[in-house]
Amino acid sequence: MDPRAATTVYARWAPIYDQTFGAITQAARRAACRRVEGPEGGTVLEVGVGTGLSLPLLPRHMKVTGVDYSAEMLAQAKRRVARMQLPHIAALQRMDARKLEFADGSFDRVVAMHMISVVPEPQRVMREMVRVLKPGGQLIMSNHFARKQGPLAHLSRRTAKFADRIGWHSDFDISVVLDTPGLRLVERRALPPVGMMTLLVLERTEEAIAPCPANTAAQPQG
Numbered sequence: 001m002d003p004r005a006a007t008t009v010y011a012r013w014a015p016i017y018d019q020t021f022g023a024i025t026q027a028a029r030r031a032a033c034r035r036v037e038g039p040e041g042g043t044v045l046e047v048g049v050g051t052g053l054s055l056p057l058l059p060r061h062m063k064v065t066g067v068d069y070s071a072e073m074l075a076q077a078k079r080r081v082a083r084m085q086l087p088h089i090a091a092l093q094r095m096d097a098r099k100l101e102f103a104d105g106s107f108d109r110v111v112a113m114h115m116i117s118v119v120p121e122p123q124r125v126m127r128e129m130v131r132v133l134k135p136g137g138q139l140i141m142s143n144h145f146a147r148k149q150g151p152l153a154h155l156s157r158r159t160a161k162f163a164d165r166i167g168w169h170s171d172f173d174i175s176v177v178l179d180t181p182g183l184r185l186v187e188r189r190a191l192p193p194v195g196m197m198t199l200l201v202l203e204r205t206e207e208a209i210a211p212c213p214a215n216t217a218a219q220p221q222g
């Protein structure tokens with residue numbers, strides 16, 4: 001979606017997110033976080049951490065960094081960490097997922113929940129998430145993807161045109177994720193509510209990935 005729309009829409013979502021979309025997706029978030037098993041003292045990056053609903057659910061024996069472009073969503077996440085005293089949260093930083101400010105192979109696990117259908121230039125974001133993963137490391141995702149048939153397919157198509165107002169693309173194609181170079185699919189399964197979300201576990205292969213093309217993107221405003 002348009003980068004400016006993402007910034008203004010999530011400034012509006014921030015105060016009510018946990019009681020609305022956050023609550024509806026909590027079962028999927030819990031299932032995805034359970035799948036983030038990694039080595040003692042290993043590193044986790046959550047991209048598009050939002051209000052930090054996942055932070056208490058991520059493994060306490062790992063060191064977690066969260067990034068998000070919305071200052072308002074990130075402020076909620078920081079308040080949560082202070083309130084709940086979560087020592088496994090190493091840092092929460094404002095950052096554009098299209099240009100992650102981490103060296104290649106920095107993390108054992110990358111987590112991306114309900115964000116790939118939100119960000120501008122999702123292919124570019126996928127490449128960035130692969131780049132910062134160690135070879136053999138895992139990318140764990142939960143998201144709603146477009147359906148080809150059934151009532152959910154009809155609903156997704158009808159709401160797709162409102163992406164810039166609601167804050168995500170309801171008809172996002174899973175091939176954007178599955179066709180990303182440098183990843184091998186390990187697990188794919190339906191998640192609640194009513195199988196609307198999909199869990200994907202993808203492993204970073206040894207394959208070298210070409211650097212992202214020169215940044216032609218407009219920087220998000222905000």
Ligand SMILES: C[S@@+](CC[C@H](N)C(=O)[O-])C[C@H]1O[C@@H](n2cnc3c(N)ncnc32)[C@H](O)[C@@H]1O
Pocket residue numbers: 006010022025029047048049050051052053067068069070073095096097098112113114115118119120168220
């Ligand atoms: C639907 S929320 C999901 C938040 C969280 N992952 C969750 O499951 O509750 C999408 C998040 O993506 C963030 N986002 C949008 N564009 C972004 C970008 N370019 N870089 C980083 N985060 C971005 C939004 O600010 C928002 O917090």
